[in-house]
Amino acid sequence: MPATAPAAEREARREIVAHLVRFSGELRRLGVPVGLRDEIDAAGALRFVDIGDPREVRLALRTALKIPYRWWTDFDLLFDRLWRRAASPDAAYDRGDRPPRTRWRGDEHSEPPIMRIRRQLDASLAGQDQDTDAAETEGERPGYSPRALLRHKNFDECTREDLAEMERLLAQLASRIATRRSRRMVPAPRGAVVDMRRSFRRSLACGGEFMELARRARAVEWPHLVVLCDTSGSMDAYSRFLLTFVLSLRRITGRVESFAFNTSLTRLTPWITTGNIPATLERLARNVEDWSGGTRIGECLLAFADDYLRETVSADTTVLILSDGLDRGDIESLETALLTIRRRARRVLWLNPLMGDPRYRPEARGMKAALPHVDRLVSAHNAESLEAVLPMLTA
Known part of the structure; x- marks a missing residue:
């Protein structure tokens, strides 16, 4: 104006x-x-x-x-x-x-x-x-x-009063997830292509008159995601918001496998319902072993590669690793796990909340070892940064 x-x-x-x-x-x-x-x-x-x-x-x-x-x-x-x-x-x-x-x-x-x-x-x-x-x-x-x-507010600066509104905002962002069209055609009420075979079948019920043409359109393919979220003590300020985002994605797409890791790996998918997200987060915090404790990223990712990779990851899967990369564990295990995951997945994205600080450099042992084996290292420190991740999920 x-x-x-x-x-x-x-x-x-x-x-x-x-x-x-x-x-x-x-x-x-x-x-x-x-x-x-x-x-x-x-x-x-x-x-x-x-x-x-x-x-x-x-x-x-x-x-x-x-x-x-x-x-x-x-x-x-x-x-x-x-x-x-x-x-x-x-x-x-x-x-x-x-x-x-x-x-x-x-x-x-x-x-x-x-x-x-x-x-x-x-x-x-x-x-x-x-x-x-x-x-x-x-x-x-x-x-x-x-x-x-x-x-634009950093997750680690959010107050208790911000939590409910931030959860609604993250759920809204997840609803904008990008989709891609496949070559497969499916019935659609307003499709661009006329399906003559179905149109003829429909006409039989009207004495051979074409009262309405059946149509087809290219099917929408929702992204297939596997998410591994760091729930160690160093991620306390971020894990609630990142898991809220993950749960919202699962509610939208339905094709999301979720895992938590710290000193051990826990599969979250069987515990997740499409109901109340805050209640789900509280249930996860109570049941995930060593929540807010230490972290052994390499050993946990290697356990995922050994026990779940073939079951959950295929050529169309995007793997998201949500972690600050602060790890004192076995670097060789981390490199081996990421190399195995990368060979099988469509892409591997590492979301690091510390990248919201312009002074941050990925020089910690774990993060430095991971960099050659991931497709993108991106920030995950606020809602805006998570919004920027959405187009990458189906790119």
Whole structure:
């Protein structure tokens, strides 16, 4: 938004952003994956619809916020309560029903906040494509600034009050995991390729008439991941957040094998459920032997290579090792294990939280020995660094 913009336009933009942030925040609390870029897209979408028409606004927000189909009912209920503000605040419609094409009516207190600034909408959204972190006007931060700041906050600086919000943020980041399309074609309702064989079979039920063409699209291949997470004492400040990220990835893809290591190796996959992540972390901390104790990285990775490699790793697997590399164990075992893993896996990524410090150099014995046998050494000290890892999982 230009500094010379009229005060009314600035106020209009603040009202729209604030209301979108409140609405998106409530969606996230329900578990709906809505990101900051989605909020900006939603603000832009409102430029092209009739703000007085609840159906247009609902469809614009549902599309721009990229709401998955399974969340449509929750979205509609929340839209009625927080945005639409119909005559009956608790009124809702079932999934798939089309709300009546009516306009909001009522006094100033019953209409949606953005109705008051309808004439100013285009001007207020003139700067919607600017970077989110730079969207401050006259010293004021938009409502999503605390979350933006949390993305850059080091895990070892997070307070107890930050934990819940950080867990939600990491779960949201995991939902953006990149996917790749295979050459295999599968049935799809809106695929680009017509499946003539299935179309002919369908026509038999209609007397040979082609009422609807069957279609196909290239299948989505979710990444296959194997994660080995260091839970020794030196990783205490990071392991909770890194495991939260891993558990969120598993909830999204379902193709994640997880292990913890310190002085011994523990397979976590049988203990993990898709339920409450904080409760799962507490259960792991109680049951994993020598949690927050010492570490023997080489011996643990060698145990993984001997006992689990053939079962869990194949040519399409990405292996993630989450560790600071601080190890006083057998370096020869570490090199042997990594060489064996690297030969079988698609790639090996080592995520080191110490790399968030610009002064850090990978000169510890364990880290130095590992470097020749990993594809990438990347940082894992905050949410932003984990976000940068996502494209590497399917590259």
